Amino acid sequence: MGWRRRVARCRRERTLTSTRRVQAAIAAGSCYDRGVPRLLTTALLLVTAGTAPAQHGPLPELVERHCAACHLGAAAEEGLDLNAVFAAPDAHRRAIDEALDRLRSATMPPDDAHPPTAPERAALLAIFTGLLPPDPEARVPTMRRLARAEYQRTVRDLTGVPIAANDVLPDDPRTYGFDNAGDAMTVSPLLFEKYADAAQAIAAAMLADPTLTARAFADDQPLATTLAPFLARAFRRPLEPGDLQERLDLHADLRAAGQPVATARAAVLRSIFASPWFLFRVERGQPDAPGRLTAHEVAVRLAYLLTGTLPDTALTSLADAGELTRPDVVSAQARRLGAETGGRALAERFAAQWLRLDDVLAANADFRRYPQIWNGRLRPSFREEAVRFFAGMVADDGPVTWLLDADHTWLDATLSKHYGFGDVQGHAFVRVPVPDRRRGGILGMGAMLMVSSYPLRTSPVLRGRWILDQLLDQPPPPPPANAGVLPADDQPTEGLSLRARLERHRRDPSCANCHARMDPLGFALENYDVLGVWRTELHGQPLDTAGELPDGTRLDGPIALKDALLARKELFVRALTRKLLVFAIGRPLTAGDEPEVLRIATGVAAADHRFSALLDGVVTSPLFLWRVPPR
Numbered sequence: 001m002g003w004r005r006r007v008a009r010c011r012r013e014r015t016l017t018s019t020r021r022v023q024a025a026i027a028a029g030s031c032y033d034r035g036v037p038r039l040l041t042t043a044l045l046l047v048t049a050g051t052a053p054a055q056h057g058p059l060p061e062l063v064e065r066h067c068a069a070c071h072l073g074a075a076a077e078e079g080l081d082l083n084a085v086f087a088a089p090d091a092h093r094r095a096i097d098e099a100l101d102r103l104r105s106a107t108m109p110p111d112d113a114h115p116p117t118a119p120e121r122a123a124l125l126a127i128f129t130g131l132l133p134p135d136p137e138a139r140v141p142t143m144r145r146l147a148r149a150e151y152q153r154t155v156r157d158l159t160g161v162p163i164a165a166n167d168v169l170p171d172d173p174r175t176y177g178f179d180n181a182g183d184a185m186t187v188s189p190l191l192f193e194k195y196a197d198a199a200q201a202i203a204a205a206m207l208a209d210p211t212l213t214a215r216a217f218a219d220d221q222p223l224a225t226t227l228a229p230f231l232a233r234a235f236r237r238p239l240e241p242g243d244l245q246e247r248l249d250l251h252a253d254l255r256a257a258g259q260p261v262a263t264a265r266a267a268v269l270r271s272i273f274a275s276p277w278f279l280f281r282v283e284r285g286q287p288d289a290p291g292r293l294t295a296h297e298v299a300v301r302l303a304y305l306l307t308g309t310l311p312d313t314a315l316t317s318l319a320d321a322g323e324l325t326r327p328d329v330v331s332a333q334a335r336r337l338g339a340e341t342g343g344r345a346l347a348e349r350f351a352a353q354w355l356r357l358d359d360v361l362a363a364n365a366d367f368r369r370y371p372q373i374w375n376g377r378l379r380p381s382f383r384e385e386a387v388r389f390f391a392g393m394v395a396d397d398g399p400v401t402w403l404l405d406a407d408h409t410w411l412d413a414t415l416s417k418h419y420g421f422g423d424v425q426g427h428a429f430v431r432v433p434v435p436d437r438r439r440g441g442i443l444g445m446g447a448m449l450m451v452s453s454y455p456l457r458t459s460p461v462l463r464g465r466w467i468l469d470q471l472l473d474q475p476p477p478p479p480p481a482n483a484g485v486l487p488a489d490d491q492p493t494e495g496l497s498l499r500a501r502l503e504r505h506r507r508d509p510s511c512a513n514c515h516a517r518m519d520p521l522g523f524a525l526e527n528y529d530v531l532g533v534w535r536t537e538l539h540g541q542p543l544d545t546a547g548e549l550p551d552g553t554r555l556d557g558p559i560a561l562k563d564a565l566l567a568r569k570e571l572f573v574r575a576l577t578r579k580l581l582v583f584a585i586g587r588p589l590t591a592g593d594e595p596e597v598l599r600i601a602t603g604v605a606a607a608d609h610r611f612s613a614l615l616d617g618v619v620t621s622p623l624f625l626w627r628v629p630p631r
Contacts, residue, residue, distance in 0.1 A: 059083070060127050062116070062120055062123055062124055062127065063082060063124065063127060066109050066115075066116050066120070066124065067082060067108075067109065067124075068082060070109075080095055080099070085099075085131070086131065089131035089132070089133075090133060093132065096128055096131050096132055096591075097132075099128050100125065100128050100129065100591060103124055103125050103128065104125065104473065104474055115550055117551075119570060121571075122570065122571075122574065122598065125594060126595065126598060128591075129591045129592070129594040129595070132592065138590045138592075139587075139590055139593065139628060139629055140587075140627065141182050141283070141586045141627075142181075142182030142183050142185070142586075143182055143280050143281070143282060143283065144180060144181070144182040144185055144280065144281045145182075145185040145186075145187060145279055145280050145281075146279060146280070146281065147172045147179045147180045147185075148165045148166070148169045148170075148171070148172050148179070149165070149308060149348075149349065150180070150304060150308055150309065150349075151165050151169065151279075152164070152165035152166075153307075153308050153309035154309050154310050155202055155273075156309075157309045157310060158215075158230075158233060158234055158310060159202055159212060159215065160206070160209070160211070160212045160215065161205040161206060161212065163198065163201070163202060165198075168194060168197070168198045168201070169194055169195075169198065170191065170194070172184075172185070173185075174353070176582050176587075176588045177353060177354060177579065177582065178350075178353050178354075178582060178583050179353065180304075180583065180586050181582070181586050181587060181588070182586050182587060183587065183588075187279070192274075195273075195274055196270070196274050198273070199269070199270045199272075199273035199274045200266075202269070202273055203266045203269035203270050203273065204266065206269060207262055207265060207266060207269075213265075214226075215230055216230040216265075216269065217265055223248060223251060224244060224248060227244065227247065227248070227268070228244050231243060231244060231247065231272060233316070234272050234273075234277075234278050235275070235277040235278060236296065236299075236300050236310055236311060237277075237282075237294075237296045237297075238296065238320070243277075246271075247268045247271060250264075250267055250268055250271060251264045251265070251267070251268050254267055281300055281301075281304065283297050283627050284297075284627075285297075285627045285628075290627065290628075291626055291628035291629075291630075292325075292625070292626050292627065293626060293627050294319075294325075295318070295320075295321075295322050295323065295324040295325050296311075296316075296319040296320075296324075297627070298319070298325065298330060298624075298625060299311040299315040299316060299318070299319040299324050301584065301585075301624060302315060302324075302333055302337065303315055305334075305346070305350075305583070305584045305619070306334060306337040306338055306341065306345060306346055307337055307341055307345045308345045308348065308349045309345075314333070314336070315333060318333065325625075327620040327625070330619050330620055330625065331615075331616045331619060331620055334615050334616070335612060335615070338394050338395070338615065342391055342394075342395045343390065343391035343392065343393070343394025343395045344387070344391045346390075346391070346394055347387045347388075347390040347391040347394065348387060349583075350580065350583045351386070351387065351390040352383070352386075352387060353583070354470060354579050354583070355386060355390075355442060355447070355448065355470055356448075356451050356466075356470065357386050357387060357447050358383065359451040360379050360382045360383050360446070360447045360450050360451050361379050361380065361383060363379065363450045363453075364455050365450070365453075365455050365530045365531055366456045369456060369530075370529070370530055370531050372418065372531055372533075373531065375414060377412075377414045377427075378414060378415075378418065378446075378531070379450070381412055381414045381415045381418075381446075382415070382445065382446035382447040382450060382532075383447055384410070384412070384429060385409060385411065385415055385429070385445055385446070385447065386442060386447040386448070388410035388429050389402075389406075389409060389410055389442070389445070390403070392410065392431065393611055394611055394615075397611055397612045398610070398611060399608060399609040399610055399611070400572075400573060400576055400604065400609050400610075401566065401569055401572070401609050402441065403441055403442050403471075403572075403576075404441050404442070404443070404471075404562055404565050404566055404569070404572060405437060405441045405562045405565075405566060406434070406441050407433060407434060407440055408431055408432060408433050408434060408440065409432060409434055409439060409440065409444075409445070410429045410431055410432065411424045411429065411432045412424055412426065412427050412428060412429050412430075413425050413426055413427065414427075415446070416432070418446070418531070418532075419439065419532070419533075419534075421434070421435050421439075437558075437562065438527075438534065438559065441562065443467075443525065443558060443561065443562065444528070444532070444558065445532065446531060446532035448466065449463075449529075449530070449531070449532040450530060450531060450532060451466070452465075452466045452522075453529075453530040454488060454530070455530070456488050456489045456530075457489060457490035457498065457530065458490070458525075458526060458528070458529060458530055460499075460502065460518070460519050460521075460522025460523045460525070460526065461486075461502070461515070461518055461519065461522055462522070463521065463522035463525050464517070464518030464519055464520070464521035464522035464523075465518050465522075467522075467565075468517060468518060470575075471572055471575060472568075472571050472572060472575050473571075473574065473575030473579070474517075474571075474575075476514040476517060476518060477514065479511065480511070483505075483508075483511055484505060486498070486502065486505065487501075490538065490539070491539065492539060497541070499523070499544060502515075502519065506519065516549075516550050517549070517550060520547025520548055520549050521547075521549075521555070521561060523544070523545050523546070523547045523555070524545055524547060524555045524556070524557055524558055524560060524561035525545075525558055525561065526538075526544075526545045527543060527557060527558060528558075545557045549564065553567075569605075570601065570605060573601045573604050573605060573614075574597060574598070574601045576614065577597050577600050577601045577604065577617070577618070578597055580614065580618050581593070581597065581600075581618055581621070581623055581624075584618055584619070584624055585623055585624060593623060593629075596621055596622065596623055599617070599621075600614070600617035600618060600621060601617075603616075603617050604617060
């Protein structure tokens with residue numbers, strides 16, 4: 001059955017009731033779930049079933065509707081002739097990649113054309129993705145070193161030594177938004193020296209405490225008896241020939257040379273803590289199927305995703321039994337780990353980086369205009385509010401749309417006074433109902449509002465870009481070199497307000513397209529000042545928070561902005577799915593991963609957007625369970 005007839009049949013037969021049945025219907029070309037946006041499911045069917053018109057035939061209807069007017073024939077804009085691309089996609093890989101980038105950033109089709117709806121954009125992404133040939137190498141993650149925060153927690157849980165990794169190791173570079181991507185986690189000679197110094201300090205601290213020493217050594221037992229389980233836990237896998245014997249030989253050689261027991265033990269510990277098996281999360285796959293992770297490798301991925309440290313006893317036992325190759329067991333363990341940590345570890349590691357919460361600790365505001373900044377608790381409280389909120393969503397299995405709009409937040413006395421509601425006393429954080437929709441969700445939190453501002457003024461551009469990048473995964477391209485710079489202050493100059501100056505700036509054709517997408521989002525948040533305090537005036541003039549998105553949606557204030565984002569929640573769910581997958585697997589997603597992203601996002605929508613549906617979808621995905629996922 002041709003793809004057009006298949007889509008038409010899908011439109012007629014809206015009878016499915018679950019994502020599983022959507023998947024089951026793919027082979028038969030049947031229909032789609034009642035609770036899933038029509039074009040999202042159509043895209044899933046097209047790409048997963050391999051029915052995207054990758055070689056010959058007429059252009060898909062959506063491509064004709066939104067792209068063909070400018071991109072057909074010899075006079076096609078930017079030389080992109082879609083007939084040629086669809087007839088011979090292998091010869092036009094760069095053009096397809098460019099089209100995908102423009103679709104993701106919503107800079108194609110241009111604003112002066114009829115823009116696609118959010119589901120249509122997702123379907124267009126799926127269609128162009130289906131043109132690309134498989135690229136297995138791009139889907140193999142680079143071996144990951146433990147990030148600094150992971151190293152600290154791993155050392156603490158393995159040895160009992162509370163090392164301050166920030167004082168010992170340098171910052172980890174962030175790539176693709178996170179600090180755990182293998183592509184950037186290299187080890188320079190200087191960094192290895194720091195690891196060696198840290199290993200020596202950890203060994204000394206362990207041996208200075210008899211209780212900690214007993215984790216690896218016991219005077220009344222053979223060395224191999226106590227060292228073997230410690231070594232296996234440090235390497236996070238079953239021991240291989242030579243792992244233990246090398247360290248037994250090292251200990252014996254030093255003792256034979258007349259060195260004291262403490263010196264021999266310290267050398268053994270240093271050899272463990274400086275080993276690549278400890279410093280890296282090595283993934284080699286199953287012996288007979290190297291593309292698929294072993295049970296212990298799955299345990300490590302689960303543990304560092306949800307706890308930020310090495311697997312606990314329960315995970316290790318299941319891995320020893322080979323049970324962690326079963327998706328139902330993986331799902332159950334993911335939910336257990338999330339519940340046992342109260343979602344805190346995931347919030348501290350994933351959400352803090354995704355939403356840039358840590359940046360607020362270094363953000364600044366001019367104290368002459370914002371004297372509240374002298375309160376040393378304010379910025380840490382901003383961060384803690386957002387972390388607690390995300391963790392509470394995980395622990396309560398709330399809908400992920402709480403991040404856009406919620407009826408509660410978490411406050412201490414500092415934030416209760418700062419925001420002007422809650423009447424909270426003391427430094428403990430408590431869950432507080434918000435008095436209205438201005439504060440519910442991340443957009444009303446000081447952490448987001450401060451990191452997207454300048455010291456002397458708010459920035460509609462930064463705030464709009466933050467929403468596009470973090471919440472919608474549609475980052476605009478960098479500004480052109482001659483884009484110019486707006487003043488650091490928002491005081492009127494030349495009789496023009498900041499908004500008037502920005503609107504004059506937008507008249508430049510090279511800037512207009514991106515600003516048309518960013519500015520209305522940012523202006524809708526202008527009622528919040530640099531520190532997130534509500535205001536209705538600026539320098540004695542009423543604030544103008546109105547704007548219009550390229551698709552004609554009118555915005556005026558944060559509540560209208562939330563409504564607009566909720567109306568496009570499938571884009572938000574897809575963005576969150578992509579972000580969590582990147583954090584979980586440690587590599588950027590490729591075009592070949594797009595069908596799996598759509599499948600997971602579709603399942604989240606069908607489950608009332610519950611966080612558990614997102615977590616289940618990610619940890620049972622081939623992208624998570626396989627080292628080299630099948631296409």
